[in-house]
Amino acid sequence: MILPRPAARRCLFLLLALGLLAACPSTDSPPSATTCFIRRNLFLGTLYTVTIYHHQPTGKVYAAYEQLVRDLNRLEAMTSFQSPDSEIRRINNSAGGSRIALSRPFARLLDTADRYYRETDGCFDVTVHPLLAEWGFYRQKQSDPDPRQMSAILARIGFHRLHWQPGTAELLIPEGGVQLDFGGMIKGVAMDRAVTILRSAGLTNFHLDFGRSSHFAAGPADGRGWRIPIATPRNPEQVLLEARLDGYALAISAGGADWHSRSGQSYSLIVDPRNGQPATTPTMSVVISARATAADAWSTALLVDEGLLQKRTSLSPDLTAAAVITPGGVIRWYPDRVTVRPFFPDPSP
Numbered sequence: 001m002i003l004p005r006p007a008a009r010r011c012l013f014l015l016l017a018l019g020l021l022a023a024c025p026s027t028d029s030p031p032s033a034t035t036c037f038i039r040r041n042l043f044l045g046t047l048y049t050v051t052i053y054h055h056q057p058t059g060k061v062y063a064a065y066e067q068l069v070r071d072l073n074r075l076e077a078m079t080s081f082q083s084p085d086s087e088i089r090r091i092n093n094s095a096g097g098s099r100i101a102l103s104r105p106f107a108r109l110l111d112t113a114d115r116y117y118r119e120t121d122g123c124f125d126v127t128v129h130p131l132l133a134e135w136g137f138y139r140q141k142q143s144d145p146d147p148r149q150m151s152a153i154l155a156r157i158g159f160h161r162l163h164w165q166p167g168t169a170e171l172l173i174p175e176g177g178v179q180l181d182f183g184g185m186i187k188g189v190a191m192d193r194a195v196t197i198l199r200s201a202g203l204t205n206f207h208l209d210f211g212r213s214s215h216f217a218a219g220p221a222d223g224r225g226w227r228i229p230i231a232t233p234r235n236p237e238q239v240l241l242e243a244r245l246d247g248y249a250l251a252i253s254a255g256g257a258d259w260h261s262r263s264g265q266s267y268s269l270i271v272d273p274r275n276g277q278p279a280t281t282p283t284m285s286v287v288i289s290a291r292a293t294a295a296d297a298w299s300t301a302l303l304v305d306e307g308l309l310q311k312r313t314s315l316s317p318d319l320t321a322a323a324v325i326t327p328g329g330v331i332r333w334y335p336d337r338v339t340v341r342p343f344f345p346d347p348s349p
Contacts, residue, residue, distance in 0.1 A: 034205075037061050043072050043190055044080060046211040052198070053205040053220065064201035068194045075190055078106050079182050088180050092129065096175040107169050109182065109189065110162070112293060116185065117159040119316055120301035120308055125273035127157050129179035135278065137269060150276050157273050187214045188296030191249060195292070207245075213252045216292050217245035232329070233284050240331065241286065241323065248320060249292035253299040254284045270303045279303045284325040294318035309334045 037052040054061050078087045087106045113126045130153050134145045156176045163172035187210045195216055198206055205219030207226050217226035225244035232238045233254045243250050255270050270279040285302035289295040306324050315335055322334040
């Protein structure tokens with residue numbers, strides 16, 4: 001979900017205020033021999049929770065969790081605006097024409113960003129930073145962009161402007177510079193990396209909750225999956241949907257009247273990178289995928305343009321199911337209601 005990261009706790013509280021989920025996810029009671037391991041930590045200002053049911057020695061499970069934390073800390077060090085030595089800050093501060101040596105992990109991030117930029121016809125774009133800054137989202141500046149400046153800003157937007165060969169370790173900064181923001185996919189990347197670590201440790205029944213808008217769950221062993229209730233954006237007590245996750249990720253993006261400009265108009269915190277305007281409809285998108293990064297990127301893209309799915313005869317290979325909730329509360333299903341039913345059953349009583 002493309003959201004600015006001005007302060008660690010502000011983003012967390014914003015998500016909670018939107019009421020994206022009615023309650024914390026739960027699983028059926030495990031057998032008595034099963035141990036529950038729960039830990040919480042911070043990643044780029046988002047409080048995430050790792051819940052694991054297991055039969056292994058606790059020390060082995062804790063070692064896997066520690067490895068997960070170290071890996072996510074390295075990912076944060078690369079992509080945090082606040083870190084003075086981060087690669088993203090070095091790129092964002094470089095002049096056009098500069099050649100920047102990249103670490104292999106950062107080059108892979110660019111490969112991934114390029115993939116979803118192309119898949120979503122530019123609706124998902126990590127070069128959106130200047131637009132978010134112009135609207136004042138990073139500093140709560142409450143400003144309206146100068147229309148005379150918008151065309152110049154839009155000329156700096158577009159992942160296609162980056163001159164680099166996918167998989168290589170050097171980036172040529174385009175004329176006018178580039179400013180990246182991985183906020184629309186970074187939680188998905190973090191979850192995919194965490195899943196790899198947990199599975200490598202032989203863990204099969206776990207749930208990752210990243211800021212209550214991004215989830216990945218595997219198990220439980222009975223095959224019914226982890227229950228994730230999804231509420232209306234404005235009423236956390238009203239559950240619209242219930243996802244059952246077993247080996248899948250879920251991402252939620254919400255638009256609506258989240259930002260009040262100096263002129264008094266209300267805007268979404270999701271910006272269309274193609275025209276520089278905040279997204280207005282739909283209200284919320286929910287995407288399920290085997291890859292958390294895909295769910296994260298596509299949930300953002302669908303808020304920008306639901307037509308990405310409306311004009312397709314089939315979903316992207318990365319997507320399993322999607323739902324879009326309009327401001328009037330209408331739920332539109334992709335590919336269709338019957339197909340997605342295993343993943344969005346009616347809420348349990």
